[in-house]
Amino acid sequence: MTIKENYQQIRAEVPDHVTIVAAVKTRTTDELKMLIDAGIADIGENYIQEAEEMRKALGDEARRVRWHFIGHLQTNKINKALELFDVIQTLDSVKLARAIDKRAETVMSILIEINSGREPQKTGLLPEDAEQAIREIAPLENLSIKGLMTMGPRFGNPEDARPYFKETKKLFDHIASLNIPGAEMDVLSMGMSNAYGIAIEEGSTLIRPGTLLFGERMSC
Numbered sequence: 001m002t003i004k005e006n007y008q009q010i011r012a013e014v015p016d017h018v019t020i021v022a023a024v025k026t027r028t029t030d031e032l033k034m035l036i037d038a039g040i041a042d043i044g045e046n047y048i049q050e051a052e053e054m055r056k057a058l059g060d061e062a063r064r065v066r067w068h069f070i071g072h073l074q075t076n077k078i079n080k081a082l083e084l085f086d087v088i089q090t091l092d093s094v095k096l097a098r099a100i101d102k103r104a105e106t107v108m109s110i111l112i113e114i115n116s117g118r119e120p121q122k123t124g125l126l127p128e129d130a131e132q133a134i135r136e137i138a139p140l141e142n143l144s145i146k147g148l149m150t151m152g153p154r155f156g157n158p159e160d161a162r163p164y165f166k167e168t169k170k171l172f173d174h175i176a177s178l179n180i181p182g183a184e185m186d187v188l189s190m191g192m193s194n195a196y197g198i199a200i201e202e203g204s205t206l207i208r209p210g211t212l213l214f215g216e217r218m219s220c
């Protein structure tokens with residue numbers, strides 16, 4: 001199947017309220033163009049430099065879609081990230097939030113990344129630390145919290161990801177119930193190619209497929 005057909009199939013399959021963010025790391029601009037022509041509205045990129053090159057190569061077309069940063073943001077890349085992206089999905093510390101707030105000139109939409117698998121090598125706030133962090137981040141003027149994001153462990157069997165999605169959804173509902181000013185809980189970003197269906201069953205409103213749209217990656 002072509003990239004366009006892959007996108008149309010998944011768009012037809014998932015409920016209308018679920019946003020599809022195409023994870024485009026390591027892909028070519030031509031591949032990305034096919035997807036934009038197929039009608040995708042949201043692009044996710046892990047790497048600042050790749051995003052910069054893609055946006056440059058796409059020219060005006062780059063503005064037809066929203067750009068989501070889904071990688072690990074280093075402090076020295078904040079200014080570039082603010083320039084290139086509409087949403088930062090991977091805000092994982094109060095310190096990073098303060099650094100972004102200081103540099104931003106307009107309000108940046110963010111998601112709080114949760115390390116639902118509690119994996120020491122993974123980024124994201126532990127579920128038990130999230131509420132306190134959100135209370136500290138929410139008042140920052142140039143950040144607007146829109147929801148939560150999680151990777152979940154990348155197990156072979158998609159069912160194994162379910163408990164992590166469930167836990168993140170529980171946290172999402174809990175934070176929503178607190179009605180913290182500056183912390184909307186509208187977006188729950190979870191589910192990649194292998195377990196997006198389960199993520200949606202567990203309450204995801206935004207999935208991030210890569211492989212499913214483009215085929216296997218050569219690296220990363």
Ligand SMILES: *Cc1c(COP(=O)(O)O)cnc(C)c1O
Pocket residue numbers: 023025046070071151192193194208209210211212
């Ligand atoms: C690579 C990546 C994806 C897409 O993964 P696939 O398995 O190719 O669907 C989604 N989200 C993040 C944060 C990623 O790094």
